[in-house]
């Protein structure tokens with residue numbers, strides 16, 4: 312266990328050692344247990360977290376805000392649209408100023424080619440930890456909750472096969488941050504990782520190379536595939552969600568035209584039956600029901616999506632308690 316995490320930013324888990332990530336998970340399970348038992352844990356009394364959103368959210372906002380209250384502190388909800396950012400406040404000013412009012416700054420900015428750089432610019436100017444609530448490249452608090460859920464449902468992740476697959480959605484070009492982060496994290500835990508997508512939905516080369524290197528070091532494997540059914544076959548964990556063809560076309564209409572070639576990429580009962588008999592179905596939500604996933608799957612006996620969403624709360628509380636304490 313690592314005990315020297317105070318003041319650390321969490322922008323990408325790839326910048327944290329496995330031992331440090333294990334510490335977060337250990338604390339998350341402790342806080343989850345204490346909450347179930349009604350044991351208060353005001354570890355951040357009088358501390359304040361600024362939550363700056365450039366994009367909508369249900370789970371991330373609600374779980375960070377509830378988590379800060381349960382830790383004895385407070386979370387400020389700040390939407391970029393109602394700040395002076397549009398009138399000139401720079402990332403440096405946000406880091407300097409919000410860092411002087413608060414004990415942590417959490418940011419969601421998923422703008423393609425912008426979000427990660429923005430968060431890093433704020434962090435460079437901030438005297439307090441900066442937490443990534445999702446950018447164009449990473450969604451580390453989602454991945455932590457996902458790994459926590461896998462540990463709960465499956466025990467040791469080593470040797471498990473996870474199918475991280477693209478699925479069709481009609482709503483919008485969703486960020487690539489979930490498959491990127493999940494590929495990078497699960498490959499560090501000795502898992503057999505299948506990244507499955509039509510060719511136009513590829514992830515950045517450096518991510519694929521890093522995931523392969525992670526798998527080599529951890530004794531797992533990492534394979535890129537383009538056949539939805541083959542990715543499902545025998546998988547212990549089915550994690551199928553939509554993301555945008557952002558490395559192929561950043562224009563929303565062009566991206567939709569590409570996605571519309573693959574409307575049959577839905578996780579339905581036939582496909583889920585190809586996975587292991589005790590497979591779990593995961594999704595970070597929101598899902599495009601009836602398009603991305605069938606109701607019978609997301610509401611069915613293999614689905615763990617609500618436990619997964621709950622674990623956002625516990626994982627984030629652990630990160631905040633360790634970095635902002």
Ligand code: CP
Nearest residue numbers: 368369370371595596
């Ligand atoms: N999974 C996730 O990040 O959900 P929100 O977009 O609702 O925060």
